[in-house]
Amino acid sequence: MKFMIAGYGSIGRRHMRNLLALGEQDILLYRSKRSTLPEDELAGFQVETNLEAALDQSPQAVIVSNPTALHLDVAIPAAERGCHILLEKPVSNNLERLPELKDALRVGGGRLLVGFQFRFHPCIRQAAALLKEGAIGKPLSAQAHYGDYMPGWHPWEDYRKSYSARDELGGGVALTLCHPLDYLRWLLGEISSVWGYTGQVSEMEINVEDEAEIGLKFVNGTVGSAHLDYYQRPPTHRFEIIGMQGTLRWDNDDNILRVFRAGTGVWEEIPAPANFERNDMFLDEMRHFLAVARGEAEPVCSLADGERVLQIALAARQSSRSGLRVDLS
Numbered sequence: 001m002k003f004m005i006a007g008y009g010s011i012g013r014r015h016m017r018n019l020l021a022l023g024e025q026d027i028l029l030y031r032s033k034r035s036t037l038p039e040d041e042l043a044g045f046q047v048e049t050n051l052e053a054a055l056d057q058s059p060q061a062v063i064v065s066n067p068t069a070l071h072l073d074v075a076i077p078a079a080e081r082g083c084h085i086l087l088e089k090p091v092s093n094n095l096e097r098l099p100e101l102k103d104a105l106r107v108g109g110g111r112l113l114v115g116f117q118f119r120f121h122p123c124i125r126q127a128a129a130l131l132k133e134g135a136i137g138k139p140l141s142a143q144a145h146y147g148d149y150m151p152g153w154h155p156w157e158d159y160r161k162s163y164s165a166r167d168e169l170g171g172g173v174a175l176t177l178c179h180p181l182d183y184l185r186w187l188l189g190e191i192s193s194v195w196g197y198t199g200q201v202s203e204m205e206i207n208v209e210d211e212a213e214i215g216l217k218f219v220n221g222t223v224g225s226a227h228l229d230y231y232q233r234p235p236t237h238r239f240e241i242i243g244m245q246g247t248l249r250w251d252n253d254d255n256i257l258r259v260f261r262a263g264t265g266v267w268e269e270i271p272a273p274a275n276f277e278r279n280d281m282f283l284d285e286m287r288h289f290l291a292v293a294r295g296e297a298e299p300v301c302s303l304a305d306g307e308r309v310l311q312i313a314l315a316a317r318q319s320s321r322s323g324l325r326v327d328l329s
Contacts, residue, residue, distance in 0.1 A: 001293060002026045004059035004083075006051075006074040007066030009163075010154055011088060011115075013037060014279070015063050018286045030054035030074070032066075037156065055081055061293045062086070065115075067163035068170025069093045072101055079104035079112070084293035086286075088115040090178055090313065091306035093170030098307055105303070111292050113285075113299040114306035116182045120284040122272045123250050123257040124183055127241070130248060131187055135259060137245030139188055142216075142224035144180035144239040147232025151204065164230075165206040172208035173228045174198050174313040180226040180239065182301070182309045184216065187241065188224065191308075193217040195325040196316030202231040214316040215325075 003019060005012050008031045019027060028046040048054035055077060062078040063086045064071050071092050075085055079101060091114060092098065105112060118124055131139065150173075151159035163169035164176045174196075185191055194216060198209040210230035217223055237252035249258040255272040291297035315326040 001061055002028070002057070002059045003061045003063065004028050004030055004054055004057070005063045005065060006030045007064070008037060009065065010037070012063070012065040013041065014282055015065060015286065016041070018279070018283050021283065022286060022290065028054060028057055028059065051077060059083060064088055068175060069168065072097045076101050076104045079108045079110055082108035082110050084110045085112045086115055086289045087112055087306065089182070089306060090175045090310050091303065092310060093175060095307070095310060095314070102303065111299060112303045113289050113292050114301040114303060115285060116179060116301050117281040117285045118179045118183050119186065119301055120281040120288070122276065123255055123270070126257050126270055127248050127250060128187055130259060131241070135246065135261060136241065136243030136248055139222045139241055139243045142184055142188060142222060142239065142241045144184055144226045146177050146180050146237045147227065147229040148177070148235040149233045150210070150230035160205050165204070165208060167208050171206070173210055173230050174212040174316050177228045178309050178313050180228070181214070181312045182305065184224055184226065184239070185308065188218050188220065188222050190219045191216050191312055191328060192219045193325050193327045194312055194315040194319060196319045198317050198320040204230065212316055
């Protein structure tokens with residue numbers, strides 16, 4: 001299978017390395033050459049700076065890992081040509097061109113997977129299984145916290161120039177760190193309304209929000225919240241789900257899912273597999289994308305899922321501006 005990777009920032013490089021680790025060698029790069037990463041790993045691989053010229057090489061699968069605001073500039077023409085697509089999250093920085101992408105997928109016939117890698121985290125997958133079997137009874141409330149110091153993500157570049165820091169490239173914490181909005185919805189079901197605060201509270205030299213407090217009302221009655229920020233040191237990522245018959249807790253620091261069952265009155269610890277590493281999520285995501293592209297699996301995170309997460313993040317910004325709750329149709 002021939003792959004095209006659009007964008008060679010940190011996530012594009014990760015996807016390239018993982019494709020190679022999985023035995024895929026037929027890879028071409030479409031890039032603007034604005035990345036600040038060294039290019040030594042690209043030796044021997046075809047690089048195109050024109051999208052049409054890249055697509056003319058007939059890739060069967062396209063990985064869209066350029067800045068968020070530019071995602072659909074690549075995804076739509078790739079979909080029109082029938083390519084299968086791994087589209088990094090968030091799917092875009094607005095909803096305007098998503099109908100065009102849907103039409104292109106219908107015409108071209110390709111499949112699309114949205115790159116929310118935490119769907120492949122073993123502890124979160126175990127939480128999904130426990131919730132499905134009713135281990136903690138009816139979920140009543142949920143809280144997620146994801147804070148990470150953005151200037152430290154890519155030490156090789158000036159953080160002020162990264163897409164995460166720039167509104168015109170689709171940055172801002174509500175979009176860039178939207179993983180909890182996806183996995184809470186995956187774990188607990190559809191979200192019916194959103195309220196939120198988004199703003200810039202740190203001294204970073206950026207033109208986007210670095211903090212978001214997002215309230216979530218689920219269709220099943222669960223009430224949730226997500227805290228996202230660009231300034232926390234050390235990084236913190238965790239969630240807690242409280243049910244009628246117990247509690248689930250996960251913390252990325254130790255990668256242990258903890259379960260309290262009212263029936264036993266004790267905490268049970270379910271650790272991630274021995275030697276689990278962060279890249280394992282991305283490897284499993286890529287394995288799944290290969291299966292999707294071969295027609296062997298349905299995407300675990302569809303374009304509809306990605307669109308809903310984008311709606312939620314944008315609703316939080318809208319609520320912050322208006323001071324009102326936003327109902328999602």
